[in-house]
Amino acid sequence: MEGKLDQHPSPTTLLPPPPPPPLTSNNLSSTSLLPPQIGTPNNNFLFSTPPLPSQQSHPSSSSSSTLLMNNNTNPNQEIDWISLFSGSGGHQAAAGGFASNEMMTMINNNNNNKKEKCYDHDDHNNINEEDNQSNKRRAPGKSRKTARPRFAFQTRSADDILDDGYRWRKYGQKAVKNSAYPRSYYRCTHHTCNVKKQVQRLSKDTSIVVTTYEGIHNHPCEKLMETLTPLLRQMQFLSSF
DNA sequence: CGCCTTTGACCCGCGC
DNA sequence: GCGCGGGTCAAAGGCG
Numbered sequence: 292m293e294g295k296l297d298q299h300p301s302p303t304t305l306l307p308p309p310p311p312p313p314l315t316s317n318n319l320s321s322t323s324l325l326p327p328q329i330g331t332p333n334n335n336f337l338f339s340t341p342p343l344p345s346q347q348s349h350p351s352s353s354s355s356s357t358l359l360m361n362n363n364t365n366p367n368q369e370i371d372w373i374s375l376f377s378g379s380g381g382h383q384a385a386a387g388g389f390a391s392n393e394m395m396t397m398i399n400n401n402n403n404n405k406k407e408k409c410y411d412h413d414d415h416n417n418i419n420e421e422d423n424q425s426n427k428r429r430a431p432g433k434s435r436k437t438a439r440p441r442f443a444f445q446t447r448s449a450d451d452i453l454d455d456g457y458r459w460r461k462y463g464q465k466a467v468k469n470s471a472y473p474r475s476y477y478r479c480t481h482h483t484c485n486v487k488k489q490v491q492r493l494s495k496d497t498s499i500v501v502t503t504y505e506g507i508h509n510h511p512c513e514k515l516m517e518t519l520t521p522l523l524r525q526m527q528f529l530s531s532f
Numbered sequence: 533c534g535c536c537t538t539t540g541a542c543c544c545g546c547g548c
Numbered sequence: 549g550c551g552c553g554g555g556t557c558a559a560a561g562g563c564g
Contacts, residue, residue, distance in 0.1 A: 461537055463556060476555070480535085489555095 443503040451475070451490050451500050456512040459488065470494040481510045 446453060459477035467474045472492040479486040486506035493499040 460535080462558095464538075465554065465556095468553065474554085 440507060441503060441505045443501055445493075446500045446502060447498050448500055449498070451492060453500075453502055456515050457481075457486075457508065467491060472497075479506075479508065481508070484509055 444453070458480040460480045461475055461477050463476040464473050465476070470491065471494045474489055474491040477488045477490065484506075486504065486508050488505065489501075489503040491501050493501060
């Protein structure tokens with residue numbers, strides 16, 4: 292049985308994740324964040340950070356990740372990494388942040404999801420309210436391909452779960468054809484949030500975990516807020532003098 | 533007791 | 549129409 296998803300999966304040393312601010316108290320103090328290198332050949336996004344010495348000396352713990360973005364994400368648009376990954380208040384945040392010990396690579400993928408089976412309602416302004424029963428049992432002919440943002444991260448890690456600061460509830464697990472490893476389905480536990488993610492380990496390379504985020508969080512990251520709240524209180528206290 | 537995972541059943545789209 | 553594969557539901561049970 293897997294551990295709770297809002298707990299950090301491993302005690303390994305954390306490397307500050309490239310785009311997003313780390314979300315746990317352990318790595319909030321981390322430094323040396325490198326900016327994304329945008330505009331690489333074949334229109335891919337790339338960002339990376341060097342592995343820590345400790346990771347270099349332990350090949351099994353060193354890791355890398357790849358981010359795949361679907362057609363709904365404009366590869367040329369400027370990315371608001373802060374709101375994207377930290378879920379800053381008042382802004383919508385992308386489903387996935389990070390708190391992993393990974394060296395990561397982000398790639399814009401313009402050719403994935405050939406067999407997209409996720410749909411949203413007709414109301415584009417209400418995209419986060421999809422995935423209810425009517426979605427699954429939609430009348431024939433009413434289905435439509437999703438406009439929800441999807442981000443797939445390939446993570447080289449022994450841990451299946453990236454601690455992204457949000458709380459997730461597992462709602463399903465399926466065996467995947469041509470794969471020795473099952474795919475797990477998670478939903479954000481926030482009551483107004485319908486963000487989902489899928490986690491699957493590659494059978495070709497068992498050290499790689501693919502995490503696919505789907506949707507946009509409409510609430511701040513709980514863990515980040517937990518961490519920041521005392522700091523904000525302290526700042527508020529100090530600024531009162 | 534609340535929240536979580538597990539897991540079999542069910543639903544749906546798609547290809548043949 | 550049928551079978552397959554993927555995604556989701558929901559009951560049951562575990563855990564803190």
